[in-house]
Amino acid sequence: MRGFNVLLQKEFREAWRSWKFLWIPLVFALLGMSDPLTNYYMKDILNAVGNVPEGFEMLMPELMPVDLLQGSIGQFQTICLLVLMATFVGAISKERASGMATLLYVRPISFSAHFMSKFIVMSTVGFISILAGFAASIYYTVVLYGTFEIGPLVACFFTYFSWLLFVIAVTLMMSSTFKTVVATTCAFAVIFIGQILDSLVGTFWTISPWKLPLYGVQLMRGTMEMSDYWWSLAITLVISIICVIIGILTMKKNAPTTKI
Amino acid sequence: MTILLQVTGLTKQFAERVVVDGIEFTLEKNTSTALIGPNGAGKTTTLSMLTGLLKPTSGSVKMLDGDLRANIGFLPQYPQFHPWLSALEFTEMAAKLNGVPTKKAKVEAQKTLEFVGLGNDLNKKISTFSGGMRQRLGISQAIVHKPKLLLLDEPVSALDPVGRREVLDLLKGLQQETTILYSTHILNDAEEMTDQLLFLRDGKLVEQGTLREVRQRFDEPNYVVEFGTEKEAQLFASQSELIGEIKGSNVYIEIIDEKPSMQELLQHLSSCPNKIRKVERQTASLEEIFMKVARKI
Amino acid sequence: MEELAKVPWAVIAPLIVVQFILMIVALVDLRKIHATNGPKILWVFLIIFTSYLGSIAYFIVGRKQS
Numbered sequence: 033m034r035g036f037n038v039l040l041q042k043e044f045r046e047a048w049r050s051w052k053f054l055w056i057p058l059v060f061a062l063l064g065m066s067d068p069l070t071n072y073y074m075k076d077i078l079n080a081v082g083n084v085p086e087g088f089e090m091l092m093p094e095l096m097p098v099d100l101l102q103g104s105i106g107q108f109q110t111i112c113l114l115v116l117m118a119t120f121v122g123a124i125s126k127e128r129a130s131g132m133a134t135l136l137y138v139r140p141i142s143f144s145a146h147f148m149s150k151f152i153v154m155s156t157v158g159f160i161s162i163l164a165g166f167a168a169s170i171y172y173t174v175v176l177y178g179t180f181e182i183g184p185l186v187a188c189f190f191t192y193f194s195w196l197l198f199v200i201a202v203t204l205m206m207s208s209t210f211k212t213v214v215a216t217t218c219a220f221a222v223i224f225i226g227q228i229l230d231s232l233v234g235t236f237w238t239i240s241p242w243k244l245p246l247y248g249v250q251l252m253r254g255t256m257e258m259s260d261y262w263w264s265l266a267i268t269l270v271i272s273i274i275c276v277i278i279g280i281l282t283m284k285k286n287a288p289t290t291k292i
Numbered sequence: 293m294t295i296l297l298q299v300t301g302l303t304k305q306f307a308e309r310v311v312v313d314g315i316e317f318t319l320e321k322n323t324s325t326a327l328i329g330p331n332g333a334g335k336t337t338t339l340s341m342l343t344g345l346l347k348p349t350s351g352s353v354k355m356l357d358g359d360l361r362a363n364i365g366f367l368p369q370y371p372q373f374h375p376w377l378s379a380l381e382f383t384e385m386a387a388k389l390n391g392v393p394t395k396k397a398k399v400e401a402q403k404t405l406e407f408v409g410l411g412n413d414l415n416k417k418i419s420t421f422s423g424g425m426r427q428r429l430g431i432s433q434a435i436v437h438k439p440k441l442l443l444l445d446e447p448v449s450a451l452d453p454v455g456r457r458e459v460l461d462l463l464k465g466l467q468q469e470t471t472i473l474y475s476t477h478i479l480n481d482a483e484e485m486t487d488q489l490l491f492l493r494d495g496k497l498v499e500q501g502t503l504r505e506v507r508q509r510f511d512e513p514n515y516v517v518e519f520g521t522e523k524e525a526q527l528f529a530s531q532s533e534l535i536g537e538i539k540g541s542n543v544y545i546e547i548i549d550e551k552p553s554m555q556e557l558l559q560h561l562s563s564c565p566n567k568i569r570k571v572e573r574q575t576a577s578l579e580e581i582f583m584k585v586a587r588k589i
Numbered sequence: 590m591e592e593l594a595k596v597p598w599a600v601i602a603p604l605i606v607v608q609f610i611l612m613i614v615a616l617v618d619l620r621k622i623h624a625t626n627g628p629k630i631l632w633v634f635l636i637i638f639t640s641y642l643g644s645i646a647y648f649i650v651g652r653k654q655s
Contacts, residue, residue, distance in 0.1 A: 035388070035389045038385055038388040038389055039389075041385075042374065042377070042385055045376065045377065045381070046374065046376055049376040050376065050618070050648075050652065051614050051618055051648070054610075054614055055611060055614050055615070055644065055645075055648050058607055058610060058611045058614070058641075059611070059641065059645055061607050062604075062607055062608065062611070062641050065603065065604055065607070069600070069604070115645060115649065118649050119648070119649060130372050131368065131370065131371075131372035132372045132373065132374055134345065134366075134368055134371075134372065135366075135368070135371060135372070135373070135386070135433060136389065137345055138343045138344065138345060138361075138364065138366045139361075139386070139389040139390050140359070140361045140362045140389075140390065140391065141389050168603070168607070171603065172600070172603075175599055175600060176600070287345065288340075288345055288346050288347065290345065291372070292336060292340055292345065292368050292369070292445070375623070419623045420623070
């Protein structure tokens with residue numbers, strides 16, 4: 033891991049100076065707010081739009097606080113992940129394509145240091161982002177609906193963070209292996225098409241990384257089958273580690289493709 | 293003289309195309325070597341293999357005095373920096389990545405930037421730098437860790453005449469303590485700052501040696517006598533026993549084994565009734581040698 | 590005045606503040622950045638008039654590095 037500290041400092045500077053530590057958490061916060069808010073004001077919104085016939089009684093389901101948090105996580109799963117991935121998917125491939133990597137690769141540093149510096153910065157941005165997103169969602173849910181139990185809430189948060197680490201590992205592995213366009217396509221396919229497939233035909237299995245966000249919510253509901261949970265968590269972490277290793281190897285293999 | 297770098301049978305093949313074909317040379321310590329050749333001759337590929345960025349198909353690069361990767365500084369033709377860093381931050385990072393201790397790195401970076409003439413721009417963001425400033429920064433990141441071998445790919449070809457002059461002077465200042473290998477297609481530069489020449493053509497090393505050696509091998513010296521008009525030149529050529537080639541109002545007389553001597557020529561000319569504007573002995577410029585080597589089969 | 594008091598500030602304020610900060614951050618970055626993909630003035634309009642989507646789009650595709 034030669035050069036790790038120096039590279040980490042460089043990556044942090046980059047993320048800081050391009051506002052990534054600020055704007056991505058803000059996006060998560062905004063989308064975290066949107067679900068509790070729109071649900072609470074659904075009736076008013078419909079009335080304001082004015083298409084509700086006279087005497088029509090809306091049958092609004094009674095929502096529990098955990099339902100709102102689940103809604104917010106659903107938001108994180110689409111737009112927020114898209115934003116996070118799109119921001120970082122070029123982290124390695126763009127550095128090669130522009131030639132910025134050349135002046136780094138000629139020095140006696142290890143590629144694991146290089147890869148991990150990027151992984152840690154993306155994870156930190158991810159962590160702060162979901163912290164902001166959860167905080168925003170919880171704030172509105174508490175103000176408008178009701179409170180949570182703190183223990184399961186923390187468990188749910190860290191379960192979601194584990195899933196996020198998987199997303200980050202996949203994103204950076206693709207960036208290391210392919211050019212930016214292909215990397216984007218592949219990373220999006222794994223994460224988003226994976227989600228769709230898992231929700232369509234996922235009833236046939238109970239252990240998968242794509243189920244982890246939902247399992248976090250089920251922890252709060254108290255309906256989680258714990259052996260499924262632990263297995264999914266374990267497998268997610270194992271796959272993430274494998275992705276990191278592949279990422280480091282392909283980064284080394286693709287080093288000669290940097291523009292000179 | 294001690295040898296620093298030994299290159300043997302270096303070859304690079306991309307698919308069917310052999311870009312560098314079994315080149316061999318050595319670099320002596322604290323000398324400057326110019327790698328010259330037409331575009332597409334394989335100069336950049338050769339340098340890339342020396343840096344370790346590109347793996348050779350066969351052959352080897354050996355530094356006889358320590359680990360190669362830890363002891364080189366490299367300046368690509370179009371260096372790309374991380375634009376959000378300042379010049380000082382970038383140079384300091386370069387030093388640290390090459391193992392200069394953290395405390396020393398900042399001082400060294402500052403000194404180096406002052407040396408390359410960026411002393412007033414230490415804390416400016418690289419995104420605001422001009423082409424000349426970038427080239428200076430490129431040199432500073434290549435020399436900040438005091439490498440034994442400095443590899444430069446076309447270090448001055450993208451600069452205007454003033455910038456070129458300044459960068460060349462910078463490099464000359466480094467010659468005493470560093471071994472330099474640089475590629476160029478601007479031969480005046482090579483003529484000015486070189487102990488050894490390597491001519492690359494179609495991936496092969498077709499000529500090498502000191503500037504003097506190469507000159508001797510390819511020089512075809514001659515005298516030029518310039519007359520007032522073409523007619524006078526023709527008249528002189530037809531009357532004299534010296535065999536000359538007429539080009540315009542000039543007569544070119546070939547020198548073979550130092551014959552005729554300047555004295556003999558002047559004797560001949562003294563009896564010439566027409567006005568002589570200029571008499572000169574010409575030696576081939578590196579450019580002419582280059583053209584000869586480039587065409588040589 | 591009574592109308593203003595009726596507005597649920599605890600609900601509205603954070604939303605407005607977050608959107609506002611996001612917009613300001615985008616505009617400050619736009620002011621400082623060397624070059625953008627597409628004309629700068631276009632991004633100014635997008636960031637100001639399309640709530641948060643313009644800002645997100647700017648950060649992802651608008652910024653030009655190097």
